[in-house]
Amino acid sequence: MKKTTYLSGVSLLALSLSGCSDSNDFKPITGMDGMDIYANACASxxxxxxxxxxxxxxxxxxxxxxxxxxxxxxxxxxxLMPAFPNISQAQAEQIAAYLKAQ
Ligand code: HEC
Known part of the structure; x- marks a missing residue:
């Protein structure tokens, strides 16, 4: 019992650290605008x-x-920042426009 808890803790840690390396599997949902994508993918x-x-x-x-x-x-x-291969060029431009408006 104790061992399982420990192991899942370790894999969670590995998962959160891997957020800070090569690529992020965040996938925008259809209809999200630059602000929504930013809030979900970048604000963290x-x-x-x-x-x-x-x-x-x-x-x-x-x-x-x-x-x-x-x-x-x-x-x-x-x-250090992960790449976002699932964000399209058009969506990336929307996020950039959103950021420029801040
Ligand atoms: C896992 C953390 C993380 C996430 C998620 C993340 N970034 Fe970053 N970002 C960084 C780090 C760290 C840097 C600075 C070092 C580097 O360039 O890797 C950076 C740098 C940047 C820069 C360059 C800033 C400058 O002034 O030149 C931009 C622009 C940027 N990020 C935009 C975004 C956008 C937009 C998203 C969401 C799609 C995003 N980031 C998601 C960590 C992250």
Missing amino acids: CHGENGQGKFGLLLKLADSEASPEEISAKIINGGQ
């Missing part, structure tokens, strides 16, 4: 409305990145 790391997390860390709201750079980042990922 970048904070609500792009305001950052843990102080101002990972703040996107007044990032100097252009909309093109933002959408490329979503699709390709970064050093």
Whole structure:
């Protein structure tokens, strides 16, 4: 009994850490706009409305990145940021437009 609990704890930890590497399997539901996708896929790391997390860390709201750079980042990922292969170019552009409006 105790052993099972321990094991599932370890796999949960592995799962949450893998969120911070190569690619994320988040898949937008049809009809989601840039804001909805942001809230579901990005806010966990970048904070609500792009305001950052843990102080101002990972703040996107007044990032100097252009909309093109933002959408490329979503699709390709970064050093630490996962790529989002299930987000289309058009959706990535909607997220970028949403962020630029913050
Ligand atoms: C698992 C955490 C995580 C998630 C989820 C995540 N990011 Fe990131 N993001 C990061 C990290 C860490 C960096 C900075 C280092 C790097 O580039 O990898 C970053 C950097 C960025 C940058 C570059 C910022 C700049 O000023 O140049 C943009 C733009 C960005 N993320 C947008 C997004 C968007 C949009 C989403 C949702 C589709 C998203 N991120 C989801 C962790 C995350």
